[in-house]
Amino acid sequence: METSNTEAERNMNFETIFVGRSNVGKSSLIRELFGVKVKVGKRPGVTLRPTHSQISDLLITDMPGFGFMSGVKDRKQDIVKDKIVHYIEDNAKRIKVGILVIDGPSFPEIVYRWDSREQIPIDVEMFYFLREVGIDTLIAANKMDKVKENECDPLLDEIAALLGLAPPWEKWKHLIAPVSAKKGYIKTLKVLLRDRLHEMKRDDLFKYV
Ligand SMILES: Nc1nc2c(ncn2[C@@H]2O[C@H](COP(=O)(O)OP(=O)(O)O)[C@@H](O)[C@H]2O)c(=O)[nH]1
Ligand SMILES: [Mg+2]
Secondary structure (H helix, E strand, O other): OEEOOOHHHHOOOEEEEEEEEOOOOHHHHHHHHHOOOOOOOOOOOOOOOOEEEEEOOEEEEEOOOEOOOOOOOHHHHHHHHHHHHHHHHHHOOOEEEEEEEEEHHHHHHHHHHHHOOOOOOHHHHHHHHHHHOOOEEEEEEEOHHHOOHHHHHHHHHHHHHHOOOOOOHHHHOOOEEEOEOOOOEOHHHHHHHHHHHHHOOOHHHHHHO
16 A cells, blocks of 8 residues: 555546545545545645545545635635646546545534525535536545434434435435544445445455445
């Protein structure tokens, strides 16, 4: 297993990208899912470049976090967003799976805050954008360990609705995976990823996911 940004990256024909705000747990999820070492909890907003890990011919990309970060200027946030959009457009052909990672418990509040300013929240915008460029996009609703068991379904219904997927969320179980990278509860996402690998006749990669 290697981490690289170079030559080898160009020979990859199968990529999965993790997209989401800073601090939602993208790096933690990658580490839990694939066992690759990626920096977790590193001060956000410093890196503009995607971070790559490689397993066999599968390229795993940890995108820079977008959205508000305290101490990071608005302009830099726009630059991050542009970089992400360009990267996705440039590599759309080999990006087979997109994983939009959200902080489940705080997602509704973030969306409502944007709505009140009559703007489309970046998360929602990214979700539509990824689908528009033809990337099969999953939603990892992370940090569900913070949510009481009986409050999970209502929250997931709300998240689905905010993403334009009419509740109940169970209708979208092929897209939405409630997870907790912290507790190592990632089975739901693992299953969805394996489904995709299977569809692409890449069962050989199961041993890595
Ligand atoms: N409670 C909780 N905290 C988490 C979870 N996943 C990640 N974190 C924490 O959230 C912070 C950001 O995680 P990180 O993986 O670096 O997020 P990234 O910026 O999206 O890559 C770290 O302090 C993690 O320990 C989770 O499932 N539950
Ligand atoms: Mg990270």
